[in-house]
Amino acid sequence: MIIDLPDTSASRIGREILTARSRVGVPTGLVFTMIAVARGCDDDEVFAAVIDAGREHPSRIILVSDGDDGPTRLDAVLRLAEEVPGEIIQLVFHGELTEHHASVLLPLLLPDSPVVVWWPGGSPETPGDDPIGRLALRRITDSHAAEFPIAALVERAQHLSPGDTDLTWTRLTRWRALLAAAVEQHPAPIRRAIVRATPGNAAGVLLAAWLDDRLGVEVRLEDEAGEYGIMGVELQTDAGDIRLTRTDGTMAAFSAPGVPRRIVALPRRDLNALITEELRRLDEDAAYHAAMAALGARWDAGVTKESL
Template sequence: MKIDLTETNSSKINASLVQARRDIGTPAIGMVLTLVIVTDEENAYDALKSANDASREHPSRIVVVIKRVSRSPRSRRDARLDAEVRVGTDSGTGETVVLRLHGELVDHAQSVVLPLLLPDAPVVVWWPEGAPQDLAGDPLGSLGQRRITDTYSAEDPIEALGSRATAYAPGDTDLSWTRITPWRSMLAAALDQQVHSVSSATVEGEDDNPSCELLAMWLADRLQVPVKRTSSAGPGLTAVRLETKDGEIVLDRADGALATLCMPGQPDRAVALKRRDTSELLAEELRRLDPDNTYEASLKFGVARLAPTSEPSSPKPAPAKAEAPAKAEAPAAKPTPAKPAKKAAAK
């Protein structure tokens, strides 16, 4: 069921939610959290689809906040709220409220969202892209126990990792970190079977891929060994190599779906490491509402502390020094002219 509301307010939206539940015969609320999605019109459809798919595992009230910035100065002063209420099959297993904020209301989105939060239920705020620098200090971000971003969508993902580390607050997380959960699990299981410790590591993946950087920082922080980043054509993260005294442990995924784990003294084995879609990543993040201390430690390790991202190029031969010109011979001293003899005194 869909209900369109034009020039409305939070009270009318809540009343529409109650009425819609009664009309479809489900007056009881069985949702476990409120998911607030802050996005724009361009990305709203994909974000909402991923949230609806994730709601099959986590029934939730989804509140989509779309800020419609007006162009003309006059329309910027006219505050207006339009809403769309979806209940039943149109909203996964929970409820969906799509809010479109116009004019001055854009700067006060938290006052509109606050009355729509489920009582006594956790709140998670998700920015599919365009996240603020300080998540916890953002008016909408301050409403949530967890705050989810995706640095992969940033214009400069590596710079965005630095911003996330600088402004980190307990409860922040990133889908670029969630993407490497299977890799971390597989590598941890492989290291449990080794006697010798790791002396160095290499992470191979696409340039400017924040997941590769986060995995490299996680290895460097946990193993306390040099970790080097190398580039590949992708897709995404392609290989991790760990050096030990017994040999090299290699987890190689060339096609983005199936990986090969090679360990010293053991036969190679195939492991499933497919690239997951956004709904699976979001569902994983919604399983935990406590701060992720491992993510914090890895993020704050810093990209700058990793080894160079590529093999150092061979040093260019120093330009041959021009031979110093031979010192010119000192010019022969000019003969000193003889002093004129004193004229003889006139007789």
């Protein structure tokens, strides 16, 4: 069911949802409210990602975008039932209303349920102090979408608040799992680590910071030409080197002391998979916060600045 509500209000949107629920039998057991603030990004890509996320986590999803500078008004499109998991509310703010997103959103939040805010494109300097960000338990940014990803990620580290996370961290999930397993299986002391990534790659900078925090050794970040962001990681031990090197966008070569070289799965994941994974946990991610603290320290020490 699709309901168009041009020049509407939050109270009318609420009434229309209640009426539509009674007609089409939309489930009321929604997990949370997710607000996606679409600024400077592909609206269709964001819409597809939240639909995928909603299939795993039925929720109320509110897509926020700004229209023109003309007369002040709020346009809405409601989607319920059929192919939509839960409820989707698309809001377009016009005129002076673009300065008052939070006051319109507040009455549309599900009562007694967590709120998640996602900025798939541009995001505020301090998400925790943003009017929309203050509505949420979790705030998800994506430095990868910024004009200067490393600078954006460092800015996130410098203004980190409880509940913040960035999809740059989610992109590292498989890398972190493979490296953690390798260290556990080959427990020789690690003397130094090297992360090789394409110039300007924020994920490489954050992976180096995570290794710095977890290993407590020198971690060098080196630029390497390529098409896949992080191109490889080398952990140097007295027994030999542990290496994880990309061979293409889906696989990597793994080698370790006394172990034959083998190919392991290391796929690059799309936005749908990233946001779905991030929504599987709403509690604090201590490892992320520790890695971001290490990133801030490395930046202050001048270790990562040459990678901008």
